[in-house]
Amino acid sequence: MDLKDKVRIAGVIGAGGAGFPTHIKLESRVEYYLANGAECEPLLAKDNELMKRETENILIGLNLAADFVGADKRHIALKEKHKSAIGKLNRLCPKHKIDISLLGDFYPAGDEYEIVYHVTGRLIPPEGLPLQVGCVVNNVETLRNVRNAADGIPVTTKYVTIAGAVRNPVTVEAPIGISLRDLIDAAGGVSFSDDEPAALDGGAMMGKVLIDLDKPIVKTSAGFIILPKSNRLVYRKSMPKRQSDRIGKSACDQCTYCTEFCPRYLLGYAIEPHKVMRSLGFEGEKRGLFSRHALLCCECNLCSLYACPEELEPRDACVNSKTALHNKGVKWEQTTPVKVHPMKEHRRVPTSKLQTRLGLNQYAHPAPFTEIDFKPQSVTIPLKQHVGVPCEPIVDVGAHVSQNDIIGDVPAGKLGVPVHSSVDGRVVNIDDSITIEVR
Numbered sequence: 132m133d134l135k136d137k138v139r140i141a142g143v144i145g146a147g148g149a150g151f152p153t154h155i156k157l158e159s160r161v162e163y164y165l166a167n168g169a170e171c172e173p174l175l176a177k178d179n180e181l182m183k184r185e186t187e188n189i190l191i192g193l194n195l196a197a198d199f200v201g202a203d204k205r206h207i208a209l210k211e212k213h214k215s216a217i218g219k220l221n222r223l224c225p226k227h228k229i230d231i232s233l234l235g236d237f238y239p240a241g242d243e244y245e246i247v248y249h250v251t252g253r254l255i256p257p258e259g260l261p262l263q264v265g266c267v268v269n270n271v272e273t274l275r276n277v278r279n280a281a282d283g284i285p286v287t288t289k290y291v292t293i294a295g296a297v298r299n300p301v302t303v304e305a306p307i308g309i310s311l312r313d314l315i316d317a318a319g320g321v322s323f324s325d326d327e328p329a330a331l332d333g334g335a336m337m338g339k340v341l342i343d344l345d346k347p348i349v350k351t352s353a354g355f356i357i358l359p360k361s362n363r364l365v366y367r368k369s370m371p372k373r374q375s376d377r378i379g380k381s382a383c384d385q386c387t388y389c390t391e392f393c394p395r396y397l398l399g400y401a402i403e404p405h406k407v408m409r410s411l412g413f414e415g416e417k418r419g420l421f422s423r424h425a426l427l428c429c430e431c432n433l434c435s436l437y438a439c440p441e442e443l444e445p446r447d448a449c450v451n452s453k454t455a456l457h458n459k460g461v462k463w464e465q466t467t468p469v470k471v472h473p474m475k476e477h478r479r480v481p482t483s484k485l486q487t488r489l490g491l492n493q494y495a496h497p498a499p500f501t502e503i504d505f506k507p508q509s510v511t512i513p514l515k516q517h518v519g520v521p522c523e524p525i526v527d528v529g530a531h532v533s534q535n536d537i538i539g540d541v542p543a544g545k546l547g548v549p550v551h552s553s554v555d556g557r558v559v560n561i562d563d564s565i566t567i568e569v570r
């Protein structure tokens with residue numbers, strides 16, 4: 132069995148967000164293989180902690196994948212502020228013939244368009260993939276999982292940070308399928324008593340609001356910012372589309388700050404969120420005309436949560452327009468060469484300033500890796516944690532399963548990867564997830 136098959140069978144997907152099956156990336160032939168450790172969501176620390184703890188595993192995984200796709204140039208990109216991870220990498224990278232690329236502490240340093248440009252000087256075509264400029268980019272945890280897959284070890288745990296309004300912010304390696312409630316307990320519980328907790332699943336910038344604390348941890352979970360439900364960020368992120376459109380239509384003064392700070396605009400792409408905001412006032416063809424500028428949005432949220440002085444939601448306008456345009460099959464047509472904006476380097480948004488703007492300074496505490504022996508009573512493992520079609524269960528209710536057993540797989544020839552049990556136990560329920568009671 133080759134590496135690609137081992138990676139598929141081990142259920143490896145992008146651990147940094149979208150959950151694209153990693154074995155598909157291994158079908159390419161490229162010049163560069165890039166490990167992305169440039170974690171940029173404020174307060175999250177799981178990649179930094181992983182790079183300190185499993186440095187060699189990441190580098191081995193990177194070389195295995197790079198050898199497989201014939202990539203001669205291998206880089207690991209991380210922020211220059213992460214001194215102790217850099218110290219370990221400085222010792223080990225020469226042995227593995229991997230270069231280190233250091234980035235400043237700005238947001239969104241971890242966007243793959245930024246990483247590819249920073250390391251190679253190449254610009255990914257609009258709406259394109261790193262592959263089109265000879266690169267594959269993987270999150271550092273994905274590469275740790277590739278290394279494990281080569282040894283037949285499937286993905287059954289996840290590095291996650293629990294930060295925000297908790298007593299002891301921590302980063303842990305948690306069994307997939309345990310609940311967010313279990314993670315909050317691992318962080319000492321919430322640090323407030325006068326409100327209900329809400330979580331920003333994935334971080335303050337790109338994360339979604341999660342109210343149900345019984346939701347399970349999945350392969351794409353990166354971290355949770357716990358906040359009181361009444362927090363302003365939770366309120367803004369929970370606002371219904373109709374309400375944000377209505378406010379945006381009447382309050383946007385077309386100041387263009389959202390465009391001037393947009394990282395994709397500064398990279399030279401024709402995305403102009405202020406024009407998408409203008410589209411809110413139109414119906415029909417004119418709306419489509421202005422909405423087109425949303426097609427190249429990476430959904431980083433900088434326009435809404437940092438740039439807009441009116442606290443409007445140009446990001447949501449872009450995401451909604453992009454979805455509508457994709458549904459109509461509209462693609463971006465590039466008519467002029469992509470050219471980096473001359474102000475790009477001067478308009479970067481430092482994480483510290485962003486954190487202040489988000490009102491998170493009171494929660495800015497380290498979240499060090501802490502070894503915790505989780506003993507859940509049950510785990511709930513969703514059958515769809517990846518880009519592609521859902522897995523179909525291959526176990527029945529009542530079946531006894533062991534840790535690492537495959538419990539669901541995608542039909543042959545379909546996009547996706549199997550899911551595995553993270554515990555020894557008995558299957559007690561199957562719907563769109565498989566619940567296993569621990570024995």
Ligand code: SF4
Nearest residue numbers: 383385386387389439
């Ligand atoms: S920054 Fe806000 S007010 Fe200014 S153009 Fe953008 S959405 Fe409108």
Ligand code: SF4
Nearest residue numbers: 393428429431432434
């Ligand atoms: S979310 Fe806003 S700032 Fe980010 S890429 Fe989209 S338009 Fe630009």
